[in-house]
Amino acid sequence: MAVSASDIRSALSLPSSSTLVHSITPAPRKSQGQVTKKPEGISRELYALIGPSAPSLVAHLAKPRLKQKPNFGSGGKVKWEWRPFRNAGRTDSLQLGHWVKAGDDPDAEYSFTKYNVQSQSYTYSQEEYIHKDWTKEETDNLFNVVREYDTRWYVVHDRYEPPPDGPARSLEDLKDRYYSVCRKLIRNRPWAGDEASKAQLLNSYQFDKDRERMRKDYIASLEDRTPEEIAEEEALFIELKRLEQNERKFKKERDELLRTLLGIDSGLPDIVAEEDGLSALSAEGFKKRKKNANEIDLPSTPSNIISLGPPPPKRPHSAKSVAYDAQHCIVRVEPPASSTTKITHTPVHLRSFKLPAPKAALLPKVTQTLTELGINHTRLVMPTRENCARLESLIEATTALIDTKKVVDRVEQDIRVLRIRLGRASEGAEEDGKEGTPMEVDGGPGAGADIDADADADADAEGEIDGRAQSILSIRSGRGRKQSRRSMSVSSIGTSASTRVGKRQKRS
Amino acid sequence: MADRVRVRGVTIHRPVIYGNIATVLTPAERETSHYPDHTHRWTVAVRSAPSVPDSDIVGGADDLGYFIKRVTFKLHDTYPNPTRNIDKPPFEVSETGWGEFEIQIRITYVAESGEKATTLYHHLKLHPWSITFPMPNASAVPVEPEIPSPENAAKLGPVHSWQYDEIVFTDPFQNFLNLLTAHPPTPLPKASVNKKPVPFHSSNPASLEASLKGGVPEFTSAMEKEEADRMEEAKGKIIKEQEKWRAILIEKEKDLERLQKLLASKE
Numbered sequence: 001m002a003v004s005a006s007d008i009r010s011a012l013s014l015p016s017s018s019t020l021v022h023s024i025t026p027a028p029r030k031s032q033g034q035v036t037k038k039p040e041g042i043s044r045e046l047y048a049l050i051g052p053s054a055p056s057l058v059a060h061l062a063k064p065r066l067k068q069k070p071n072f073g074s075g076g077k078v079k080w081e082w083r084p085f086r087n088a089g090r091t092d093s094l095q096l097g098h099w100v101k102a103g104d105d106p107d108a109e110y111s112f113t114k115y116n117v118q119s120q121s122y123t124y125s126q127e128e129y130i131h132k133d134w135t136k137e138e139t140d141n142l143f144n145v146v147r148e149y150d151t152r153w154y155v156v157h158d159r160y161e162p163p164p165d166g167p168a169r170s171l172e173d174l175k176d177r178y179y180s181v182c183r184k185l186i187r188n189r190p191w192a193g194d195e196a197s198k199a200q201l202l203n204s205y206q207f208d209k210d211r212e213r214m215r216k217d218y219i220a221s222l223e224d225r226t227p228e229e230i231a232e233e234e235a236l237f238i239e240l241k242r243l244e245q246n247e248r249k250f251k252k253e254r255d256e257l258l259r260t261l262l263g264i265d266s267g268l269p270d271i272v273a274e275e276d277g278l279s280a281l282s283a284e285g286f287k288k289r290k291k292n293a294n295e296i297d298l299p300s301t302p303s304n305i306i307s308l309g310p311p312p313p314k315r316p317h318s319a320k321s322v323a324y325d326a327q328h329c330i331v332r333v334e335p336p337a338s339s340t341t342k343i344t345h346t347p348v349h350l351r352s353f354k355l356p357a358p359k360a361a362l363l364p365k366v367t368q369t370l371t372e373l374g375i376n377h378t379r380l381v382m383p384t385r386e387n388c389a390r391l392e393s394l395i396e397a398t399t400a401l402i403d404t405k406k407v408v409d410r411v412e413q414d415i416r417v418l419r420i421r422l423g424r425a426s427e428g429a430e431e432d433g434k435e436g437t438p439m440e441v442d443g444g445p446g447a448g449a450d451i452d453a454d455a456d457a458d459a460d461a462e463g464e465i466d467g468r469a470q471s472i473l474s475i476r477s478g479r480g481r482k483q484s485r486r487s488m489s490v491s492s493i494g495t496s497a498s499t500r501v502g503k504r505q506k507r508s
Numbered sequence: 509m510a511d512r513v514r515v516r517g518v519t520i521h522r523p524v525i526y527g528n529i530a531t532v533l534t535p536a537e538r539e540t541s542h543y544p545d546h547t548h549r550w551t552v553a554v555r556s557a558p559s560v561p562d563s564d565i566v567g568g569a570d571d572l573g574y575f576i577k578r579v580t581f582k583l584h585d586t587y588p589n590p591t592r593n594i595d596k597p598p599f600e601v602s603e604t605g606w607g608e609f610e611i612q613i614r615i616t617y618v619a620e621s622g623e624k625a626t627t628l629y630h631h632l633k634l635h636p637w638s639i640t641f642p643m644p645n646a647s648a649v650p651v652e653p654e655i656p657s658p659e660n661a662a663k664l665g666p667v668h669s670w671q672y673d674e675i676v677f678t679d680p681f682q683n684f685l686n687l688l689t690a691h692p693p694t695p696l697p698k699a700s701v702n703k704k705p706v707p708f709h710s711s712n713p714a715s716l717e718a719s720l721k722g723g724v725p726e727f728t729s730a731m732e733k734e735e736a737d738r739m740e741e742a743k744g745k746i747i748k749e750q751e752k753w754r755a756i757l758i759e760k761e762k763d764l765e766r767l768q769k770l771l772a773s774k775e
Contacts, residue, residue, distance in 0.1 A: 328692045329674075331519040345514070346678040348623040351521070352671075373742040376711035382672050382732040385521075390739045397743050401750045408753060411760045418767040425774045 172212050352383040356392040366398050511683035519678050520688055523557035525567045527670030530634045532661045546604040548634045552611055553600030554579050558694045559726045569694045573597045575618055582612040608632050620684040633669035637708050668725050670707050696729040
């Protein structure tokens with residue numbers, strides 16, 4: 001505690017310092033070495049207690065002086081009134097009330113509405129799902145929990161329950177799974193924006209499980225260090241810095257010495273050019289080194305130490321070379337790594353000869369879709385490299401769309417079949433009388449018709465592209481109806497259904 | 509011999525256009541010609557894509573002779589000497605005729621390239637493009653465009669049919685590469701300096717109106733951008749649809765699962 005000598009004297013009512021031996025007083029005063037000036041705003045003893053640490057000091061100084069009352073600027077009285085309001089972010093039109101300044105615009109939107117952003121969640125269909133360790137249900141479960149708790153990982157980890165016989169999932173496991181799925185989806189789905197934004201989005205979902213675990217371990221161990229360990233680490237760190245400094249000094253001295261001894265033949269790079277020129281110079285230095293290695297003995301040893309190795313092939317990344325390439329219509333592609341195999345030469349061709357074409361199976365549908373959108377994929381107006389690439393991604397996107405529609409149709413049909421089976425199953429369990437059965441027979445295809453009507457109504461609401469989809473649906477539903485009338489054995493249903501069908505046919 | 513090494517990983521291309529222009533013969537010309545049944549004079553050509561400003565031909569700003577040795581135009585058999593070899597620029601053939609047919613164009617490159625000749629085809633267009641130009645696979649029976657009478661055709665002006673393309677060389681020989689880089693191509697202008705019309709193309713029906721305004725068309729990089737925009741727009745629409753359908757699919761899969769569970773619990 002920094003108690004000054006004068007404090008003690010005044011407490012003990014001792015005489016002032018001038019009557020005592022001087023040698024005593026300067027020593028304690030000097031040994032304190034801290035600010036002995038009386039600080040402002042707070043009492044001296046209080047300052048002595050707190051010490052010169054900044055936060056508490058600032059906080060204390062910032063306190064309003066007790067003698068004056070602060071004036072909050074509005075001078076006049078402000079009227080407050082109680083107003084009910086709605087939060088636009090809520091879907092349930094809950095009406096709450098809060099105090100609002102009378103002058104505020106009554107219809108202004110609740111200012112915190114805009115913070116109700118949902119982070120973008122990714123959903124995916126059965127087809128896009130493949131993994132050995134995580135089953136689909138588990139991943140679904142995980143995604144639901146993540147969406148509900150807004151990717152707040154600690155909460156998610158707490159609320160997440162692994163399936164009864166599944167392994168326990170740590171926080172890193174969950175994060176890893178979630179981010180890897182998101183990354184895969186981004187990579188594989190056709191993307192509306194350009195490549196740069198896609199790469200950016202992809203990056204935002206980086207997650208390396210091992211690194212995370214290691215990082216967390218490190219932080220934990222950092223916290224757990226004892227004071228001795230901390231001191232030891234600091235000492236080591238200082239030591240290391242000192243060693244590095246020494247090493248650098250030593251290297252510089254040695255270079256200086258060599259340069260003075262051997263002049264330009266020392267094979268060392270010049271100090272001056274440090275940027276692009278370095279590799280060129282190092283190439284020169286390497287050549288010179290090669291020459292001199294045979295002649296002089298002395299430089300050969302240092303050159304072994306200093307040798308930078310063969311300069312890597314410098315790719316022309318500079319802006320000038322890019323402009324050069326563009327001007328001459330040159331495009332550089334990475335030459336394939338295996339130069340041992342004989343590369344067959346791609347002969348000269350017109351770019352329109354190599355226009356991307358959709359796969360034969362889907363060709364008519366793709367062509368039809370693209371025609372509706374006004375694109376002819378067999379001939380481009382300006383078949384440049386970029387446009388050809390765009391056409392390719394367009395065809396890819398179209399193919400994906402058609403595939404998705406096909407899967408929807410398939411699932412649709414499965415649903416229809418299941419509904420009919422359910423209808424029959426419930427009817428069989430109840431053992432209805434004769435009157436029941438004709439109704440059920442009608443109910444089956446009738447229910448099927450209802451489902452189709454719904455699907456058609458949905459299809460109607462959509463745009464022109466789905467005119468075609470609608471026709472596909474109605475064709476399929478026709479087939480489905482016929483199936484259910486004939487016999488159920490076509491679809492993958494068990495024998496029980498077909499025997500029931502047999503019974504019904506006998507009766508009617 | 510180091511020159512005969514292929515430079516791997518380098519692709520170099522040159523933009524060219526090929527096509528024809530056709531004008532109706534005036535009655536006076538028809539009287540004096542050897543072939544009274546010929547109705548049109550036409551010129552088929554292979555030229556560089558950018559046009560010389562203020563010129564009255566399409567393209568031709570660069571001389572392609574530095575890498576093209578010879579262009580052979582194979583005309584219809586009814587023409588005398590149907591195989592026309594053009595050994596020096598300008599690579600074009602002018603003739604008179606009455607019918608449209610397919611012309612085979614064979615481009616032979618200079619010896620340094622070490623490449624075989626490329627063959628392409630061009631349908632000689634004499635009659636003006638019609639508004640009802642059929643889309644590639646709209647109907648089984650092709651719609652016959654109306655052929656206007658000679659007076660009307662003369663009023664409509666010359667008919668142009670040009671196609672832009674790029675000749676792509678992969679892994680060229682070093683000396684050929686040097687030769688090519690010694691002649692950098694003139695870049696396409698962003699937009700036509702003299703407000704020349706856009707050449708018509710069947711893949712871009714909107715360009716029909718512009719091309720009918722008359723005047724010598726010109727190829728610009730704006731055309732490339734226009735096509736790119738069209739494709740991006742189409743892609744955007746498709747992706748929106750895709751997302752919608754994916755959402756539908758997910759809903760349906762949920763339904764399916766639910767039904768399956770229900771069924772399993774009943775049985």
